[in-house]
Amino acid sequence: MFRRRRRRHDEAEAAPAVPEEGGAPAGTTGPWDSGDPHPEVERVDLGGMRLPVSPGFEVQLNVAGEQIVGAVVLFEESALQIHAFAAPKRSGIWDEVRSELAEGVKNAGGSSEEKDGPFGVELVAMVPAEGQAPAAGSLQPVRYVGVDGPRWFLRAVLSGKAAVDGGAAATLEGVIRDLVIVRGDEPMPPKEPIQLVLPTETRQAVEQHAARDRGDLNPFERGPEITELR
Template identity: 65%
Template sequence: MFGRRRHKDTPASVVEEAEPVPARESGPWDADEPHPERERVDLGGLRLPVDAGFEVQLNMAGDRIVGAVVLFQESALQVQAFAAPKKSGIWDDVRSELAEAVKSAGGTSEEQEGPFGAELAAQIPNGGAVQPVRYLGIDGPRWFLRAAISGRAALDAGVAATLENVVRDIVVVRGDEPMAPHEPIELRLPAEARQPGEQEGPGRRKSDLNPFERGPEIAEVR
């Protein structure tokens, strides 16, 4: 009897394990999966799409680069990548934490459906005014990408579409090293922006970080 049960159950198990994982139709992309080629700034853990008219700033935590900001038409897109568990996403938890943080700051937020699924639309007090911010989250294979759209694009769908397309074309380079969930994936200054013998410190001038003749300008923000 036991032998017959094992024989009967085995094909179902084999079929279940062999079932292919559907390929994603759009990004953000994992570095190990096929993705469209286009011009991107190589920041190490992120490859960020660039176009003429963009200004790119780097978010610093001490001496570490932990995020990037794309400025476009009175709008900002901030992106950060984090490590995540292998078998589960963290956007649901992060979204709840963001809603609590907005509330603690005296703002309001509500969930809405966006181009990447559930997102958080927030109204945050800022210098006597209220700033609208859209928080987007995408769970990838062992990584999580968080994006925040603010400024004109938070209300103007046309400008927002340009920044949403930036998110779709981001490539995340998670790497194989062990990382705790929620740990930021460290970024680095692109090679084009580093001059031989140049100090990579806060004394660097903003103009020194512009490796593009007609493209985005790269600067640090702390």
């Protein structure tokens, strides 16, 4: 099921490490830039992002205002939140964003430390549970992953069991590796979210539902009624 949920106002915009000029992220796996060769796997086309899907996934879409700006993949007891942002052509922003995230975690009453992960340096944190003040037992583990690409930056947040269990994280880390970012050629200021769109079939379903109801349907307010193919 595709559901859209609103982005928390206090979410910090994140971004990963520095790529070579005009090149894809270092390594032999993704996330991939749409202009570079990449393996063909089953993906949902969200416009600015092509998201790999597998059986057992539930995908939700993050909305800011009336714009889709990110996605969440739920799998078993874990979640992966993904946002893509514009970035400078000649430098990455993950170092800067990681510092901002660490400061935000500290101000919220949590703690964090940098560790080496499968995508480079990441931020491992304990953050207050949503809607709760920081207190004993209310902190939850999360992993902030950042990848700098050619003129884009990807922030991924692993939570739930995937934040502490490497086996549980493997499936969602695979989503990051097979992700394709479609930056586009239009000028964008650094850290501006790369907008996403509903898949064609989902958008058509919304329009048909609106026609049946003979009313104005705002798909961003009626997300739970939008279903995905799998």
